[in-house]
Amino acid sequence: xxxxxxxxxxxxxxxxxxxxxxxxxxxxxxxxxxxxxxxxxxxxxxxxxxxxxxxxxxxxxxxxxxxxxxxxxxxxxxxxxxxxxxxxxxxxxxxxxxxxxxxxxxxxxxxxxxxxxxxxxxxxxxxxxxxxxxxxxxxxxxxxxxxxxxxxxxxxxxxxxxxxxxxxxxxxxxxxxxxxxxxxxxxxxxxxxxxxxxxxxxxxxxxxxxxxxxxxxxxxxxxxxxxxxxxxxxxxxxxxxxxxxxxxxxxxx
Amino acid sequence: xxxxxxxxxxxxxxxxxxxxxxxxxxxxxxxxxxxxxxxxxxxxxxxxxxxxxxxxxxxxxxxxxxxxxxxxxxxxxxxxxxxxxxxxxxxxxxxxxxxxxxxxxxxxxxxxxxxxxxxxxxxxxxxxxxxxxxxxxxxxxxxxxxxxxxxxxxxxxxxxxxxxxxxxxxxxxxxxxxxxxxxxxxxxxxxxxxxxxxxxxxxxxxxxxxxxxxxxxxxxxxxxxxxxxxxxxxxxxxxxxxxxxxxxxxxxxxxxxxxxxxxxxxxxxxxxxx
Numbered sequence: 001x002x003x004x005x006x007x008x009x010x011x012x013x014x015x016x017x018x019x020x021x022x023x024x025x026x027x028x029x030x031x032x033x034x035x036x037x038x039x040x041x042x043x044x045x046x047x048x049x050x051x052x053x054x055x056x057x058x059x060x061x062x063x064x065x066x067x068x069x070x071x072x073x074x075x076x077x078x079x080x081x082x083x084x085x086x087x088x089x090x091x092x093x094x095x096x097x098x099x100x101x102x103x104x105x106x107x108x109x110x111x112x113x114x115x116x117x118x119x120x121x122x123x124x125x126x127x128x129x130x131x132x133x134x135x136x137x138x139x140x141x142x143x144x145x146x147x148x149x150x151x152x153x154x155x156x157x158x159x160x161x162x163x164x165x166x167x168x169x170x171x172x173x174x175x176x177x178x179x180x181x182x183x184x185x186x187x188x189x190x191x192x193x194x195x196x197x198x199x200x201x202x203x204x205x206x207x208x209x210x211x212x213x214x215x216x217x218x219x220x221x222x223x224x225x226x227x228x229x230x231x232x233x234x235x236x237x238x239x240x241x242x243x244x245x246x247x248x249x250x251x252x253x
Numbered sequence: 254x255x256x257x258x259x260x261x262x263x264x265x266x267x268x269x270x271x272x273x274x275x276x277x278x279x280x281x282x283x284x285x286x287x288x289x290x291x292x293x294x295x296x297x298x299x300x301x302x303x304x305x306x307x308x309x310x311x312x313x314x315x316x317x318x319x320x321x322x323x324x325x326x327x328x329x330x331x332x333x334x335x336x337x338x339x340x341x342x343x344x345x346x347x348x349x350x351x352x353x354x355x356x357x358x359x360x361x362x363x364x365x366x367x368x369x370x371x372x373x374x375x376x377x378x379x380x381x382x383x384x385x386x387x388x389x390x391x392x393x394x395x396x397x398x399x400x401x402x403x404x405x406x407x408x409x410x411x412x413x414x415x416x417x418x419x420x421x422x423x424x425x426x427x428x429x430x431x432x433x434x435x436x437x438x439x440x441x442x443x444x445x446x447x448x449x450x451x452x453x454x455x456x457x458x459x460x461x462x463x464x465x466x467x468x469x470x471x472x473x474x475x476x477x478x479x480x481x482x483x484x485x486x487x488x489x490x491x492x493x494x495x496x497x498x499x500x501x502x503x504x505x506x507x508x509x510x511x512x513x514x515x516x517x518x519x520x521x522x523x524x525x526x527x
Binding site for chain 1: 326327328350352354357358359360361362371372375376403404405416419423
């Protein structure tokens with residue numbers, strides 16, 4: 001039978017069921033049609049917005065901000081994480097600070113960053129980078145600290161210097177954890193960027209699009225922007241996962 | 254004519270010195286002491302490791318078999334004492350070390366080939382030479398593994414073979430193996446014993462093997478160091494000089510059986526003392 005081949009379609013079953021329930025709800029008018037447009041109307045709005053309207057521009061803006069903040073976070077957090085992780089004492093001495101700020105909602109930092117960086121892109125990117133950096137830092141440091149002792153010893157026994165052990169062994173040992181950090185970091189950066197775009201005087205970005213559509217009561221546009229944000233989050237995660245699988249091929253084996 | 258006499262003396266003494274070096278112990282251990290938080294493992298321990306022999310270290314659990322070769326190989330420091338290799342410290346010599354836990358000792362991000370070449374890279378050997386030397390060691394062991402594979406794509410035995418080749422690629426003066434086959438299945442263990450015996454027969458590299466399997470220790474070794482419970486003393490240094498290559502038949506010969514029985518007797522006496 002061809003059942004095996006059909007199994008690749010399994011992920012679409014949930015989507016089909018959701019669309020069916022949604023259409024049914026609209027058709028039965030269980031919810032006010034102003035609040036819940038039909039799937040067709042929503043996807044038309046999404047298509048038009050992405051390729052002919054402002055949604056596409058906003059999408060690109062949000063991607064830019066998220067990527068910038070993740071790159072800034074990674075550039076700061078990865079070397080710092082390796083440094084902290086290479087000395088357990090050093091890490092323990094700042095662990096509380098990292099955990100404290102990691103637990104602080106980044107959105108609570110908006111006013112502070114507004115004062116520091118003013119109204120504009122810099123603030124959004126800075127807050128998102130701050131949140132993402134702590135997540136990446138924490139993962140990298142733990143990755144380095146949990147490097148297999150035997151592997152480090154093996155390199156030392158072969159005559160590798162401290163720097164070489166750090167570079168050839170600890171850094172690579174921390175790679176799987178680093179990628180976990182990057183994936184979590186980019187997700188968090190997206191959340192912070194979208195929230196930041198909703199407030200602090202934004203003129204573009206997916207957050208601003210959702211907020212504006214809601215204010216204008218353009219429900220299909222609002223749903224379209226929400227789905228666009230969802231697609232972006234999913235896409236970024238998938239992108240990092242693909243890079244991870246190629247680059248850290250040994251992870252979990 | 255008077256000038257000839259001293260020259261001849263020097264020549265003689267150089268020959269004599271060379272002969273002395275050949276028969277002198279390879280490694281001299283003097284006054285070795287090591288304490289862990291709960292126990293004194295070594296207290297003023299003296300021992301000479303003979304040159305060009307395959308030596309096994311055997312003794313009761315926790316007596317410090319692995320601790321001994323770990324200190325000799327510099328994995329961790331001794332509290333006191335001196336370990337010299339032909340009178341030189343460890344950092345002046347080339348040696349190989351094979352860990353029990355191959356899974357955690359090989360580098361999973363490097364292919365088998367690059368794993369074997371890694372110590373040469375650390376030594377600063379150019380890439381072309383590295384490749385030649387890896388090819389040489391692989392050929393001499395007659396290994397039939399696809400070396401482009403990564404360790405996690407290989408069986409346990411193949412991974413341990415990679416880490417043995419990694420230890421041998423530097424042409425070590427001395428080779429340490431810490432229970433190298435204990436994480437392998439029996440079939441693989443038998444195969445690996447033969448590989449080790451073959452390496453030893455070809456190179457006659459001074460080899461120190463920590464083993465928890467007496468049969469294996471006797472089968473492979475020229476010398477068996479039997480340790481007491483800690484603080485460890487050398488209870489006996491058993492000689493076993495059966496010719497190589499040794500085979501399954503060796504293990505049925507009376508010499509082998511007697512040596513093994515003798516070692517077992519001492520071992521059990523030491524175990525009961527604890």
